[in-house]
Amino acid sequence: MAQTIATDIAIIGAGPAGLFAVFECGMLKMRCVVIDTLEAIGGQCSALYPEKPIFDIPAHPRIEAATLIHQLEAQAAPFSPTYLLARRVEALRADGESFILTTSAGDSITASAVIIAAGAGAFGPNRPPLDNLATYEASGGVRYMVAKRAEFVGKRVVIAGGGDSAVDWALSLKDVAARVTVVHRRDKFRASPETAAQLSAAAERGEIELAIPYQLHGLAGDGQRLTGVVLATLKGEEKLVEADHLLAFFGLSMELGPIADWGLALERHHVAITPATCETSVPGIYAVGDIASYPGKLKLILQGFSEAAMAAHAIHPRVFPGQALHFEYSTSKGVAA
Known part of the structure; x- marks a missing residue:
């Protein structure tokens, strides 16, 4: 009214x-x-x-x-x-x-x-230019925010981005997710030096996997349920990372x-x-x-x-x-x- x-x-x-x-x-x-x-x-x-x-x-x-x-x-x-x-x-x-x-x-x-x-x-989120993106957004496979950490318990999570949000969520979800993979095109992160150092330490302990230097290249699944994320280097080298969720943090x-x-x-x-x-x-x-x-x-x-x-x-x-x-x-x- x-x-x-x-x-x-x-x-x-x-x-x-x-x-x-x-x-x-x-x-x-x-x-x-x-x-x-x-x-x-x-x-x-x-x-x-x-x-x-x-x-x-x-x-x-x-x-x-x-x-x-x-x-x-x-x-x-x-x-x-x-x-x-x-x-x-x-x-x-x-x-x-x-x-x-x-x-x-x-x-x-x-x-x-x-x-x-x-x-x-x-x-609104900057969306990666990937085929079938809207389909996997609708099913919750691709997300741009975390409302509840509990939704990622026991899940395989790929996090794309190099800023504070990507690093902070990688550190937060590593304790509840089955696996966390962080994708970034270079080994320098734009996050605060302290949290970037924590990310490196967690990777060295095997708590987080770093996929560097890779970028998002494609999505794998049955059109509804996401099963993996295809990554690629600038040279065209590709690899598939099994995943239940992709969290894209591109600002x-x-x-x-x-x-x-x-x-x-x-x-x-x-x-x-x-x-x-x-x-x-x-x-x-x-x-x-x-x-x-x-x-x-x-x-x-x-x-x-x-x-x-x-x-x-x-x-x-x-x-x-x-x-x-x-x-x-x-x-x-x-x-x-």
């Missing part, structure tokens, strides 16, 4: 950065509406890898993506954000000192400021969607911002998280958290003009009611 809502801040995107922005804005007594195209909060953490372990969240040596989202939701809950899910912002226009956003569900949101925390826009295909038409300065499909305030080229519109771009930007969740805090403080004078903001630490201030 379409809604008409007036709020202080409209947050586009319910991933980690967007959820933490709710908390930071709430601590400054600013109300938030959060809009996301997915049916549940969490962004890629929920949609693509809910059971993936994350190792670079402060004070959490290891935390699963779904647990992180649950904790962020609980942290934001005292401020009673309104979530508008399964819809996207189709249009955004200025209306005096405010902005009006309309969604694909017919909602109309009036806000004093906008925070874009949309990750890298709409996303995501990103689209900014309507955001690209809002008159914001863009840099390679990302939104350019002023680092100190996270404000875009349009006053009153801010961007945080993976979608934001500036010199020295690191695509880390913790950087998105920092940007959410800076954006909230920069927005405060728009919501409360003329009101002095006396910054206090949450340890002494507590959670604002």
Whole structure:
């Protein structure tokens, strides 16, 4: 059912950065509406890898993506954000000192400021160019994410890719799968040095098989059930690896969607911002998280958290003009009611 809502801040995107922005804005007594195209909060953490372990969240040596989202939701809950899910912002226009956003569900949101925390826009997997790919995708033989590790217990798994997702899942699934084979075209991985070293050590112990330098060449099976993956070198040498599942981690295909038409300065499909305030080229519109771009930007969740805090403080004078903001630490201030 379409809604008409007036709020202080409209947050586009319910991933980690967007959820933490709710908390930071709430601590400054600013109300938030959060809009996301997915049916549940969490962004890629929920949609693509809910059971993936994350190792670079402060004070959490290891935390699963779904647990992180649950904790962020609980942290934001005292401020009673309104979530508008399964819809996207189709249009955004200025209306005096405010902005009006309309969604694909017919909602109309009036806000004093906008925070874009949309990750890298709409996303989908980059698919390998293999014959009969769609058939094996439909049967679950070929996948681009891991929702539940339990689905791979006792299975033969081939993982293709050389980035963090490929390496992290190889290390995670080696303890439950019957066999894990990692396919990469070269012996250098784009993952963090620590996890790449763990992968090499696991291979030396025989816990993981490395197929290097190979690339995906074909799929074997009866048209429904996957039974193997055909690999090939650049010289044309081929080999068949028996497999129940192929996990292809070649990154995501990103689209900014309507955001690209809002008159914001863009840099390679990302939104350019002023680092100190996270404000875009349009006053009153801010961007945080993976979608934001500036010199020295690191695509880390913790950087998105920092940007959410800076954006909230920069927005405060728009919501409360003329009101002095006396910054206090949450340890002494507590959670604002």
